[in-house]
Amino acid sequence: MPIDRNSTVPLYLQLKEHLRQQIEDGSYAPGSRLPSERELADTFQVSRMTARQAIRLLATDGFISAHVGKGTFVLKPRxxxxxxxxxxxxxxxxxxxxxxxxxxxxxxxxxxxxxxxxxxxxxxxxxxxxxxxxxxxxxxxxxxxxxxxxxxxxxxxxxxxxxxxxxxxxxxxxxxxxxxxxxxxxxxxxxxxxxxxxxxxxxxxxxxxxxxxxxxxxxxxxxxxxxxxxxxxxxxxxxxxxxxxx
The missing domain is CATH 3.40.1410.10 (Chorismate lyase-like)
Incomplete structure (x- = not known):
């Protein structure tokens, strides 16, 4: 479990870094769909707001792209x-x-x-x-x-x-x-x-x-x-x- 609730690092940053590592090591290949906010919240026992913040940061950093009604997908590396x-x-x-x-x-x-x-x-x-x-x-x-x-x-x-x-x-x-x-x-x-x-x-x-x-x-x-x-x-x-x- 990547989430350390005793860490001083905010949960959304821990989740974001875990997902980034999975993207970079190929666990989520380019073009694949990332779990939804609800799925991430359930898997890592965090709030949907925490999951949403992690996803937003990944999108800002160019790792994923959100498509309304379809989901969030992993982008090719820059x-x-x-x-x-x-x-x-x-x-x-x-x-x-x-x-x-x-x-x-x-x-x-x-x-x-x-x-x-x-x-x-x-x-x-x-x-x-x-x-x-x-x-x-x-x-x-x-x-x-x-x-x-x-x-x-x-x-x-x-x-x-x-x-x-x-x-x-x-x-x-x-x-x-x-x-x-x-x-x-x-x-x-x-x-x-x-x-x-x-x-x-x-x-x-x-x-x-x-x-x-x-x-x-x-x-x-x-x-x-x-x-x-x-x-x-x-x-x-x-x-x-x-x-x-x-």
Missing amino acids: IDQELLLLTSFTEDIRQRGMTPRSRIIRAAIERADEDVAAHLKVSQGAEVLLLSRVRMADEEPIAWEICAVNHRLCPGILDRHNFGQDSLYQAMREEYGLRLLWADQLISARMPTREERDALDLDHKTPVLSLTRVTYTEHDQPAEYVSSVYRCDRYQLRTILRYTNG
């Missing part, structure tokens, strides 16, 4: 990206044993508008590779990414690659010798537009992580400007903070 290394979406997904793919919305050589030109530090009207892609993991939409790349740094790249399957970073690195060393990235949370909801198969209640990033070469030259949205229910960002005396 894709966890650490904000320490500059890696591509393709590399991130493959490292997790999943299959990456992209559904291309647009892939073309275009002229840089004022915003793109300012971020890439090129003249307005300069040639850029524009890639708009819905990024997939095991055929599930995870993100919608729109990137502009300074075409002068990788001429002809679009003729050589299908970026529905290929990694842009890998092509830039291996074929053009571009060392992408660092990036300036801004992250915020917001509600998606209708177009974003449709592209990512989201309901109207699920927020997205909005990211903008400029990626630089070893010579501090901007090579890529990216604007993307990630599903908050399937993707999360992690960072490690260390305290320094100062």
